[in-house]
Amino acid sequence: MSAFFDMGGYAAFVWPAYGVTFAVVVLNIVWARQSLGRARQDARRRLDARAEAP
């Protein structure tokens, strides 16, 4: 098991590379959902504003 994490001496390069890619994937999922949520909220606010002031 520790041989796996050692990556034949390349651990200092292999794991950060996987870490950065993982972070970019996760951030993309979070950002995409956030941007849709924000757009939905804005749309709802616009509709409410128009309903109040016809």
Place this chain on the structure above:
Amino acid sequence: MTWTWFHRLGSPPYVYALAARLTPWFAWPAALLILGGLWGGLVLAPPDYQQGEGVRILYVHAPSAWMSLMVYTTMAIAGAVGLIWRIKVAHAVAASCAPIGASFTVAALVTGALWGKPMWGTYWEWDPRLTSELILLFLYLGYMGLRTGIEDTQRADRASAVLAVVGLVNVPIIHYSVTWWNSLHQAPSVMRLAKPSMAPSMLIPLLMMLLGFTLLFGALLLVRLRGEILSRERAASWIREVVGA
């Protein structure tokens, strides 16, 4: 042959509903392929006879680099379609691509640097492949900066589409940079006309990662596209239904 499907793809409410319905069909296969590819790449695949275990960076570097180019090409084509046929949805697709592509370009550059250090002895070199990939990042950032800088959405769409189309010239330069110039970077071993020059035990996890990332892009694009469509539709009554106001 009828063109109704093409016209429907220009209709925001239709595309919004379609995007919502299609997202899980991209997201779940993407998750399975990436998990399988990780297992194959980190555990099953053999170490390289020259690069040892360091070669495992390949399974995250190549998919990130592929994303950086594929997303840019999608963005430029969508921008061109929007310019030529004046389709709002196409511009929304292009705008959705930029942050995804930019972030994977960063991943490609960082994983490349982490691969370059042990193999070439340096994190960075002003090498044709590395430099053209850095220019790709600047194109993405320029595209996003241009969009935020122009208040009017229609003008932002047109201006940023022109930038994306002009910048497309960089994509073949990146791809062929390793063949045209003497580069530190190795030549393509999968994306080439002849058969891939790689053992199946390495090729299969790599292809799983490439396909998994491509499907992940599809899912991310579909989610972002819905947000872009909502923010562009000011007065449409169908919005009331989808946001439940």
